[in-house]
Ligand SMILES: Nc1ncnc2c1ncn2[C@@H]1O[C@H](COP(=O)(O)OP(=O)(O)O)[C@@H](O)[C@H]1O
Ligand SMILES: Nc1ncnc2c1ncn2[C@@H]1O[C@H](COP(=O)(O)OP(=O)(O)O)[C@@H](O)[C@H]1O
Ligand SMILES: [Mg+2]
Ligand SMILES: [Mg+2]
Ligand SMILES: [Mg+2]
Ligand SMILES: [Mg+2]
């Protein structure tokens with residue numbers, strides 16, 4: 084009878100049934116670029132003709148809408164046998180921020196999980212080839228909901244070469260092992276020291292390097308500009324190529 | 333009878349009774365420098381002769397021990413009518429990592445709260461003037477435990493000038509209002525664009541600017557080096573001065 | 582109407598159980614409608630009957646149980662009801678889609694804390710099933 | 713011994729109630745000792761009696777109740793007991809100080825998930841008080 088405790092858990096599977104790939108950008112350290120790489124990957128995949136959904140899993144601190152420059156007063160999901168997310172620069176985009184409206188939303192873990200289940204069980208992704216999930220930092224309810232209730236996904240581990248980020252990433256690589264597609268080493272300047280350590284923990288996994296690019300900051304909120312940055316070029320050449328290969332096979 | 337549900341809640345007050353100030357470095361965006369600024373402030377206050385405690389509130393992704401270069405095999409708390417944290421470079425340092433030992437520790441929020449209560453109720457801070465709390469990103473159990481059960485604290489809001497970080501900080505400033513001592517604008521390069529927006533939300537609050545300093549990365553793990561960086565100099569001149577004034581009055 | 586998706590969640594859960602039991606017939610179903618989510622009974626009832634049909638489930642009798650929403654503060658212990666709050670239409674609409682959005686708009690009326698729990702009356706749930 | 717601090721937490725909680733009731737005398741106290749935390753009964757009993765004295769609380773009779781630790785997997789529903797696990801001394805020691813450290817070392821023995829709950833037997837708690 085346990086199943087009846089939360090009918091949303093089964094509904095999540097239903098909503099994701101026709102999505103070909105669920106692609107998760109994860110990293111337990113904050114500020115390593117999960118959101119930027121999620122958004123860039125989504126924009127660039129869409130420009131290659133794939134139908135892309137993007138969902139912000141960071142319930143208490145969503146920021147992907149800021150990166151995409153979404154105007155919360157005019158852009159909204161529509162109601163249609165559930166909720167259909169709006170299209171933003173060619174990407175079908177869903178975020179808790181459509182309901183929390185950029186207000187502070189402190190949530191204990193049990194409510195984080197509940198909010199994720201609610202949104203994932205009502206959001207429809209009609210015709211989507213790949214659903215990109217932008218994860219929050221840390222290892223808490225969002226990660227456990229992903230592992231326990233979304234289940235079918237492939238993960239890209241985003242990190243910087245910094246020792247703190249690498250230490251966090253090694254821990255997450257262990258949790259994600261088996262689902263890990265690639266490591267995205269972001270904000271690389273000259274020397275990516277420390278990163279070798281991580282690679283010992285993810286043997287055989289490709290590592291994609293995205294440079295630190297000062298143009299990124301000025302392009303936040305402007306998708307058309309973002310995709311033209313040097314960082315975007317590297318994401319396209321490496322990460323998006325990787326995903327495109329997955330989707331074509 | 334509610335009180336009996338968790339005796340640790342009262343014990344937290346007991347442990348913090350003799351600590352003069354609880355100083356929280358918070359920021360809902362990850363990677364803005366909460367840990368670096370917490371550690372620098374602790375090291376520099378200690379060098380000014382204050383007795384400083386530092387506690388890593390980031391249960392699922394602690395990193396302050398990495399910044400301090402703590403060797404987890406040899407450095408440990410001792411048992412003495414509770415737990416007394418070890419001294420690291422002059423700072424009385426406590427972290428969940430002494431028990432999770434750098435293993436991945438995914439915890440649902442209820443267990444995050446429980447772990448914080450356990451550690452805060454058994455850790456003794458003998459003779460400590462100021463207890464520095466290094467907060468995790470997000471707005472979840474750690475923040476709510478702080479607000480509901482630690483209660484007596486002053487907060488420093490750490491952010492970068494980036495639009496995503498500023499958007500997150502505005503939300504957190506609202507939650508912390510009344511407890512906000514200062515804003516630390518970290519990793520400032522030439523232009524701190526966007527930060528004015530934040531300041532409208534925290535009128536009358538001093539803003540301290542800490543430059544982006546490429547030496548920081550190479551000093552992570554070496555406290556003696558860290559305190560000599562240009563970033564440290566600015567933290568000392570502004571943040572530590574501010575705290576020293578609080579402690580002297 | 583997004584109620585369709587909520588009805589579908591209930592139906593899929595019932596279906597899974599039905600498959601385990603080897604029968605697509607249910608004697609009695611009780612669905613809880615938490616006041617916080619402000620589900621329109623008629624719309625939901627219509628959606629549920631349509632979706633049940635679509636999935637080939639026979640529910641001989643069902644009841645929709647309204648649950649009053651109640652909050653309790655983790656800081657001061659105060660408890661209060663939804664109807665004591667004044668919420669704008671925009672906020673009610675946000676909460677209709679995502680009940681946890683309440684944490685963006687509601688504080689404890691006594692102490693101002695945001696650390697409260699939704700004790701009951703959150704949203705749609707299966708209260709009971711009889712075969 | 714860090715048991716002193718655990719006993720102090722219990723005592724401070726009792727004291728707060730005693731102040732509200734206007735009496736520092738308690739007829740009977742039952743403290744739960746969750747198996748996961750592996751508290752030494754004798755050490756704890758000694759600490760508790762000392763701390764109670766120190767705070768001037770009179771407890772006429774008390775019992776320490778051992779609670780078996782039990783886990784339940786959120787992914788596959790499997791439940792298991794602490795004694796089915798093989799944990800090193802180092803790990804047991806870590807869990808003694810911080811029971812949630814179990815999440816660093818334990819996975820569901822059936823499916824490998826780390827998303828499990830500690831259903832009972834976590835640590836020290838006040839089970840009941842009679843005045
Ligand atoms: N390759 C890059 N070059 C320059 N800035 C970057 C790069 N990647 C990310 N950033 C910036 O770093 C900050 C953190 O990135 P974000 O995507 O928000 O990280 P996360 O989602 O992991 O917290 C943001 O201000 C973002 O614009
Ligand atoms: N002022 C600075 N100059 C250069 N690097 C910095 C500065 N402040 C922080 N960093 C680096 O930025 C990264 C994120 O800092 P951290 O303190 O871990 O942030 P948080 O605790 O907010 O997640 C780390 O690699 C840290 O070394
Ligand atoms: Mg992000
Ligand atoms: Mg969280
Ligand atoms: Mg940190
Ligand atoms: Mg958390």
Ligand code: NI
Nearest residue numbers: 582583584677
């Ligand atoms: Ni609706």
Ligand code: NI
Nearest residue numbers: 713714715808
């Ligand atoms: Ni002990």
Ligand SMILES: [Zn+2]
Nearest residue numbers: 654657689692
């Ligand atoms: Zn209250």
Ligand SMILES: [Zn+2]
Nearest residue numbers: 785788820823
């Ligand atoms: Zn399992």
